[in-house]
Amino acid sequence: MSLRNKVTLIGRTGKEVEIVKFEKGQIAKVTLATSDFYTNALGEKVEETQWHNLVANGKTAEIFEKYVEKGREIAVEGKIVYKSYDDKDGVKRYITEIRVEELVLLGGK
Template structure:
């Protein structure tokens, strides 16, 4: 993986893993919440959550399908992938995903 497009995230999954099967394999999809805490200029403590769409294939998809449930804490490393497509109404939509290359399971069941 190139160091020019690399992301590392630690967070909790927002739903159970969705598996999309194809003739020659499958893709695992799940959302990941990362939360940052800081104090703003007024001295107030602020909690800010960002949501990330994760996709994985191959052995990582197998591991995610078997071991990752909603609320599981995981660490991932991968690359940012930008996609665009037209929806059913013909409106152009944009999506940003993290294509997972490495996965670490941090919390037990």
Template sequence: MQNRVQLIGNTGNDPIIKTLDSGKKVANLSIATKDFYKNDKGERVEQTEWHPVVAWGKTAEIIEKFVTKGKQIGIEGKLTHRSYEDKNGEKRYITEVVASEIMLLGK
């Protein structure tokens, strides 16, 4: 078995790029994908899903240079789950895609 995710969608905002003390870059962004289905009345319904994505190193550097809000991209990576404590000390859980490859699509 393999943990592998492939998504094609549009970015919701400009990516957030951070440079760590080590000099390594990390990029955080969200990608919207659309799916269509027919409801019980036979009407076509559009459903948008938002996917948080994190990228490290060279992939983050490519995102920093070329990706902006609304850009259509394809990503490949793995699905991860993690938890953290917010400012109020409450435990939060997040599922995100850790991107290993990116394809710049569209115009």
């Protein structure tokens, strides 16, 4: 049995898509908000929002650039990538990204 690193998310973009161009192509970066709801001990409905960093390249990056704007509802499928780097003060920082492999445009803003 083969295990894969795979994630599917549905949410709304939190900012405009950032395009970073390279000699051999481009990548698209954007944040995605997903929300869950639950009822707390007082019987109040509570919304809990998680933010995800999305990164896409190739044709998927081109679709992001052309069709995705802040507030757009989308569904993505991809894999989780963990990265680390040292900031200017030498402190190790960690980033979690979703490397988007599939993008589906849902409702508008």
